[in-house]
């Protein structure tokens with residue numbers, strides 16, 4: 259039996275007990291990346307939030323069916339691919355690969371589905387069919403718009419009162435401001451003849467950005483879903499518009515039962531964003547010598563509904579916190595000679611810590627509280643470890659196995675940890691060379707030499723051995 263979970267639901271503005279439609283398979287959709295550049299670590303925060311949600315629900319006994327979309331068509335993508343004179347596929351494919359590389363570096367578990375917007379056009383057209391039948395669409399200069407005044411529930415998620423809003427004002431760009439309460443574009447007539455477009459029963463053109471998420475949810479789940487997530491900036495108008503499109507097309511259904519929004523990563527009190535230019539990509543941070551694990555730890559250790567201010571000091575603190583947990587685990591592993599337990603713990607203290615850890619996660623994914631429990635456990639273990647025998651050490655390691663299903667930052671084997679570090683350094687050296695950052699590449703080579711590692715550059719790549 260899965261454990262009872264509570265989530266803060268943005269649509270009701272309160273914490274609610276989570277009741278999935280199908281207890282055997284929870285359906286979750288998360289707004290994903292627009293693949294036109296490297297993701298910045300603010301974007302990564304929202305992707306790591308999805309990872310925390312996934313890993314926590316799995317730990318709490320749920321089976322999941324999750325989707326994250328890849329936005330591979332929008333104004334920016336079209337603009338840049340035309341400028342470069344390449345197709346949008348040629349432009350977006352390398353960025354999509356970089357996105358998955360970042361997820362791997364951050365130990366983000368892969369979801370069940372990653373559909374692309376450009377592969378979901380048929381489903382978008384079907385939604386427009388239904389919306390037309392329900393009288394919610396009008397045409398202007400060959401583009402199709404959703405008429406928000408025809409959808410009574412518009413504003414329910416964002417708590418906007420649209421009664422005073424002038425109808426018939428529109429926006430059709432993918433970039434907008436929060437104050438833009440207007441009819442939004444469903445299907446856009448091309449502005450440039452080189453623009454990627456489709457010939458369809460709804461005219462020649464391409465989809466508006468909001469439509470893709472509604473269509474992909476339809477494509478994968480055929481009906482409404484349990485949980486929808488995204489960064490808080492997407493709550494309005496994007497998610498409000500997703501509800502309007504889907505429930506406007508299928509009025510008999512509830513589109514989403516629980517809306518979960520992740521707060522922003524800030525820099526000096528301002529949202530990290532490409533437009534403000536105050537952002538770091540993951541590779542920026544790795545090139546400065548920060549480890550993926552301390553970045554992961556930082557991004558998951560604050561509660562997803564709290565703003566998180568990024569600083570190098572906070573990464574340093576995360577590194578120290580993680581080292582404290584790892585040191586305690588290392589002491590236990592040296593007692594068991596790196597043997598890992600294969601049965602559940604029965605020791606009451608361990609079970610109590612595990613119970614409190616899981617209970618914290620079940621309360622709206624309270625990771626700071628869960629990590630507080632971990633540090634309490636570490637303190638207790640450290641103070642008693644001198645009296646530990648092998649059996650007790652084995653049982654205690656079980657607790658670390660459990661918490662690492664969320665953290666995914668700990669090392670359980672003596673050789674793995676050194677191998678992993680070497681591989682990581684080699685990868686970073688190769689990237690540095692590719693970017694012609696030879697000073698960094700030389701520094702990394704020196705670090706490896708100091709560790710007693712000899713590198714050999716071969717035709718097929720770099721191999722290594724111990725001195």
Ligand code: AMP
Nearest residue numbers: 290291292300301304488489522523530
């Ligand atoms: P994009 O690639 O711009 O479509 O954004 C991908 C995801 O990152 C969306 O869920 C955004 O809400 C989220 N996001 C963008 N900036 C930040 C930030 N500074 N902190 C947290 N999430 C963000």
Ligand code: ZN
Nearest residue numbers: 289290471496
């Ligand atoms: Zn979306």
